[in-house]
Amino acid sequence: MELTNKVVLVTGGAQGLGKAICESFLERKNKVCIADVNNDKGLKTVENLNSRFGAGSAIYTSCDVSKESDFQDLFERTISIFGRVDILVNNAGIGGENNWRKVVEVDLMGVISGTKLAFKFMGTENGGVGGAVVNIASTAGLVPVPLGPIYCACKHGVVSYTRSVGTELHYTKSGVTVSAICPSFIDTEMTRQMENLSIFQQETKKFKESLQLMEPSYVAEAVIYLLETKKINGAVLKVTKEGGYQYVL
Numbered sequence: 367m368e369l370t371n372k373v374v375l376v377t378g379g380a381q382g383l384g385k386a387i388c389e390s391f392l393e394r395k396n397k398v399c400i401a402d403v404n405n406d407k408g409l410k411t412v413e414n415l416n417s418r419f420g421a422g423s424a425i426y427t428s429c430d431v432s433k434e435s436d437f438q439d440l441f442e443r444t445i446s447i448f449g450r451v452d453i454l455v456n457n458a459g460i461g462g463e464n465n466w467r468k469v470v471e472v473d474l475m476g477v478i479s480g481t482k483l484a485f486k487f488m489g490t491e492n493g494g495v496g497g498a499v500v501n502i503a504s505t506a507g508l509v510p511v512p513l514g515p516i517y518c519a520c521k522h523g524v525v526s527y528t529r530s531v532g533t534e535l536h537y538t539k540s541g542v543t544v545s546a547i548c549p550s551f552i553d554t555e556m557t558r559q560m561e562n563l564s565i566f567q568q569e570t571k572k573f574k575e576s577l578q579l580m581e582p583s584y585v586a587e588a589v590i591y592l593l594e595t596k597k598i599n600g601a602v603l604k605v606t607k608e609g610g611y612q613y614v615l
């Protein structure tokens with residue numbers, strides 16, 4: 367996919383990996399819409415991005431991905447401003463083993479909800495021009511994670527859902543590809559909060575001390591790498607510090 371002059375929706379784009387993904391797209395002269403629940407941070411980030419990449423290149427919309435109506439409004443607002451959506455990056459995610467239903471609602475149901483709306487608003491069967499969905503899973507979607515079983519189950523769900531809709535059957539109808547990246551640990555607020563999200567705080571704190579974290583920009587560039595691949599539909603790209611970018615499954 368040619369990655370210039372595209373309209374890109376990035377959920378959870380106010381900070382961390384989502385913000386870095388926005389920067390990667392803006393560096394290539396695309397437009398981005400950041401969707402987040404953290405309005406203060408989201409608006410500050412958009413201000414910062416517009417001052418660096420040109421006024422009007424980024425907009426912000428308040429959106430809780432676990433609320434279907436918010437997500438629908440997000441597509442409608444972005445289309446009313448930029449004319450269409452070409453790429454959706456389902457990046458918003460949380461941890462929190464004690465608040466597990468919320469984790470399922472955001473990390474799994476939010477991704478499914480966004481992908482379905484991408485088919486609705488971007489799909490050729492509905493008069494759209496097609497496009498791409500990139501789901502941000504995790505290496506926790508590929509292996510068991512004793513310290514984060516709910517998070518792990520959601521990310522496995524994201525990988526399986528991606529592989530199921532990222533198939534010819536769905537693509538023929540919609541013209542929308544669906545793929546995922548599975549990063550290992552990244553230097554973001556989520557990682558800084560990791561022990562507070564676990565029911566095994568001491569063990570998680572100790573585990574965290576041994577980690578080699580990746581820069582958000584390194585993981586963001588994996589999204590670009592994935593979208594530039596010819597055989598993108600259903601692709602799952604693992605991103606680690608040791609192994610770089612590797613297709614799996």
Ligand SMILES: NC(=O)C1=CN([C@@H]2O[C@H](COP(=O)(O)OP(=O)(O)OC[C@H]3O[C@@H](n4cnc5c(N)ncnc54)[C@H](O)[C@@H]3O)[C@@H](O)[C@H]2O)C=CC1
Nearest residue numbers: 378380382383402403430431458459504551552554555556
């Ligand atoms: N930090 C890590 O080591 C890794 C993170 N990931 C995934 O990357 C994604 C981004 O994570 P980070 O940047 O690390 O986290 P982060 O906590 O720094 O940023 C997440 C962003 O999502 C927003 N958000 C949370 N709930 C939301 C909701 N319901 N609707 C809309 N926005 C919401 C937050 O306000 C925040 O701006 C997540 O899906 C996470 O699971 C994957 C692998 C590793």
Ligand SMILES: CCCCCC(=O)/C=C/[C@H]1[C@H](O)CC(=O)[C@@H]1CCCCCCC(=O)O
Nearest residue numbers: 461504505506513514517550551556560563
């Ligand atoms: C094991 C792969 C994790 C990959 C990186 C990731 O997505 C980490 C996310 C954590 C987030 O901060 C909140 C969580 O619950 C996630 C999992 C933390 C468990 C780490 C322990 C890993 C292990 O037991 O090997």
